[in-house]
Structures are given as structure tokens and as C-alpha cells.
Amino acid sequence: MTGRILLVEDDADLIGMLDRVLTDEGYAVTRAGDGHTGLHLALTRSVDAMIVDRGLPAVDGLDLIARLRSRGVGTPILVLSARSSTEDRVEGLDAGAEDYLTKPFELSELLARVRALLRRHLDHAVQLAVPGGSLDLAGRTVRRHAGGTVELSEREAALLGLLAARPGVVFSRAELLDLVFDDAESESVADTYVHYCRRKLGRGVISTVRGLGYRLGAT
Numbered sequence: 001m002t003g004r005i006l007l008v009e010d011d012a013d014l015i016g017m018l019d020r021v022l023t024d025e026g027y028a029v030t031r032a033g034d035g036h037t038g039l040h041l042a043l044t045r046s047v048d049a050m051i052v053d054r055g056l057p058a059v060d061g062l063d064l065i066a067r068l069r070s071r072g073v074g075t076p077i078l079v080l081s082a083r084s085s086t087e088d089r090v091e092g093l094d095a096g097a098e099d100y101l102t103k104p105f106e107l108s109e110l111l112a113r114v115r116a117l118l119r120r121h122l123d124h125a126v127q128l129a130v131p132g133g134s135l136d137l138a139g140r141t142v143r144r145h146a147g148g149t150v151e152l153s154e155r156e157a158a159l160l161g162l163l164a165a166r167p168g169v170v171f172s173r174a175e176l177l178d179l180v181f182d183d184a185e186s187e188s189v190a191d192t193y194v195h196y197c198r199r200k201l202g203r204g205v206i207s208t209v210r211g212l213g214y215r216l217g218a219t
Helices: 012-024 035-044 061-070 086-095 107-123 152-163 173-179 188-201
Strands: 004-008 028-032 049-053 077-081 099-102 125-130 135-137 141-144 147-153 207-208 211-216
Touching: 004 012, 004 035, 004 125, 012 028, 012 107, 028 035, 028 135, 035 049, 035 061, 035 152, 049 061, 049 107, 061 077, 061 086, 077 086, 086 099, 099 107, 125 152, 135 152, 152 173, 152 211, 173 188, 173 211, 188 207, 188 211
Parallel strands: 004 028, 004 049, 049 077, 077 099
Antiparallel strands: 125 135, 135 141, 141 147, 207 211
């Protein structure tokens, strides 16, 4: 089984070892050393599963998961933690994780759990409603109700996915810069990608709320 996995772990030795093991198994691995970077990557890249350490700097692992779920990101997540009580496991699952594995662990068990996550991802592909169609975040495509499929770039899909996950919410340019384009220097990059999405999908896909920012759908 192949798949794209996001590793979020601040222990340099552990993340390096997991990267090597998962890569040897044929997975495409992306690494993040803190919660803020992990949140950004999870919102802007298409991945099939995530492995998240609970005790992360910048943004705690459970907080990271809760933020993703609140934005409609359904990527299956395995939590790694040295905390092994029943209450700790319940907290992890209640935050939105699909699985919880305590440290230390056997690599064979971790790999089996990753395979289970990837099977779940294939069974439950993330689909979000957008004006005139549905957005497949994993495939970065919009299937139009009238027929046909529109391909999106990684950032176009990330922008549209964020708005589609919270259809009634207005996001300011500063918020979009932080959540989708945090490697850009100017908030105008949000305007640029809104233009790209409108050009591909029609002006009604994203509306401008004067003085505030953007939201999904026509005004």
C-alpha cells in the first residue's frame, strides 16, 4: 500500500527514524517539527494520513487536531504519546484522532495502524460542497454538477477547501495568509488565488465581503 503521510514530531531522532521506515515501506513522507508547521502543511497539502505527537511546541498535538477538524479536514490521524492512561486516550480520540499509540511502540504495530488509516482514507474520501459542484481535497479537483471536472493547484485547493469547510465564515486576508499562504510576504497573494479560483470555477464560487475578506459562495 502506498500513500502520502504527514509526520508531526519534535524529537529529531524519532522523526528521522520514522521517516526512514515509512519511506522504505513506499510511503511519501512530509515532516514537520512543530505544531504550527504541521497545521500549515495539513491545510495546504494533500495527504492521506497523519502521525502527530501529542506534546508539540508552538501548537499542542491535540489542539492541532481540533483545529483541523473545525476546518473540515478529515484526514485520518494517529496520535503518538508517552501518556498512556485511559483518560489520555479518550482525550486524543475526542479531539478528533482515529487512533492513539503510546510510546514506546513496536514498528510493526505502528505500520499496521498506518495501513488501517490509509484504508479508512480510501473508504471515506474527503468531499466538500462548493457552488456548482463538489471539491475533492485529496485529488485537488472540483466535479461540476453540470458535468466535467476542474483540476486545481495545491494552493487553489487549500484555499477553496478552507472556505468550503466553513461556508458561513468570512476569512480576512491576514487569516488566509496565516492559514494557507504563510510563506508569502504580502496579503495580496490571497487576492491572486481568489482570482485563479474564480477564473476556473466562475465568479460565484468565492464572494468578496467588502472591508472584511472572503467567504464561500455568491454574496
